[in-house]
Every structure is written in C-alpha cells, then in structure tokens.
C-alpha cells in the first residue's frame with residue numbers, strides 16, 4: 072500500500088531534490104511545499120501587496136493559486152501561469168520566511184497540501200510536514216547538514232563558484248532563515264518526535280535517496 076512520506080529540514084538541506092528522486096523511485100508524487108510559500112511571496116513582492124494584516128489577507132484571498140500535475144510532481148500556478156525561476160530568485164528568498172510566518176498564508180498552503188496529498192502516495196517536503204501538515208505520515212525524515220555544506224550545495228546549484236568567502240556569506244543567509252523559521256509562532260521548523268534524522272553532510276545524494284527508499288519499502292509492506 073502507498074504511504075505518506077514527510078521530509079523536513081533547514082534551508083538547502085537537500086529536501087526537494089531528495090523528495091523528487093524518492094517520489095520517482097517509488098512511483099509517488101512529489102509535493103514541494105516551499106514552492107507554494109515562494110509563489111505567494113513572489114506575488115506579494117511583484118504586486119507590491121500591502122503588509123498590514125487586513126490588506127495582505129484580502130489580496131491573498133483573491134490570489135488564484137493552484138497545483139498542476141507535472142511528471143512525478145506538481146507545478147505551482149499563479150493566475151494560471153508558472154512564475155518559473157522567479158520563485159527561487161534572491162529577492163523571493165529574502166522575503167519568503169517573513170511571508171510564510173503569516174497565519175493566513177499557512178492556512179492557505181495547508182489546505183492545498185491536504186487536498187493534493189491526503190490520499191497517500193506522496194513525498195512532501197518542507198519545514199512542518201511531519202509536525203503539522205501530515206502528522207500521521209507513515210515515514211518522517213528530518214534532513215540536516217552543516218551550514219557550510221548546505222551553502223556550498225546551494226551555490227553550486229546556482230552555478231556560483233563556492234569560494235570560502237561566498238560560502239561564508241551564503242551560510243549566514245541560510246542560518247538567518249533557519250533561525251526565523253525555527254522561532255516563529257505558527258508551525259515552526261522542528262523535527263517531529265517520530266522522525267528519523269539523517270545528517271547528509273558526508274553523504275552523496277544517491278545514498279540519501281537509497282536510504283529513504285528502503286525505509287519507505289519496509290513501511291509500505293508493514294501497512295499493506
């Protein structure tokens with residue numbers, strides 16, 4: 072039987088890449104919750120939404136945000152269009168933690184994730200998946216890696232030379248986001264008590280994927 076897999080962890084810990092490959096290996100769908108927070112943030116920045124609660128929430132209520140199946144995952148559409156690489160631009164990344172801390176934003180994303188992932192057969196990655204979104208997921212994984220290694224991976228992903236200085240700056244940006252995400256009142260970044268923690272600092276991507284796939288296959292046979 073197909074199960075629900077929750078993968079959480081701090082910024083650039085490899086959640087999305089890992090979740091996508093695990094989904095492909097198991098024939099599941101990958102739900103990237105960060106992309107939904109990024110889509111709302113992109114719209115708010117691009118359209119210059121007011122930041123007061125009433126004004127912001129009204130604009131959010133009118134936003135057409137949807138998920139469209141694509142391959143083993145989903146594309147996020149804003150007013151029917153995929154914002155593409157703007158979702159991961161430095162401007163969006165700089166604002167995403169602040170926007171994600173708003174209760175109305177969390178409620179909107181939670182609703183979409185529950186609707187798409189509620190029947191199982193999904194690998195969902197984020198910060199609060201094992202704690203808030205799918206607290207009864209059969210498999211929960213919490214991915215961690217040193218800030219420097221996460222910074223190095225993020226720079227390489229963006230085609231930037233990971234010099235000592237660049238790594239130091241990026242690690243500081245990631246750590247600031249982690250501190251904010253862990254300290255917020257609603258759905259903070261936290262390892263669920265029943266999550267398996269994997270430190271990937273010294274692990275290759277395929278090794279991480281294999282570990283999670285074997286854990287998933289063991290749980291699948293247990294629930295069938």
Ligand code: CDP
Nearest residue numbers: 082083104105106108167168171197198199
């Ligand atoms: O890829 P990266 O780890 O940098 O970030 P992401 O997964 O795309 O998430 C971007 C931001 O969205 C995070 O820093 C959080 O502020 C927020 N987020 C969240 O609050 N809850 C989630 N389940 C997923 C993301």
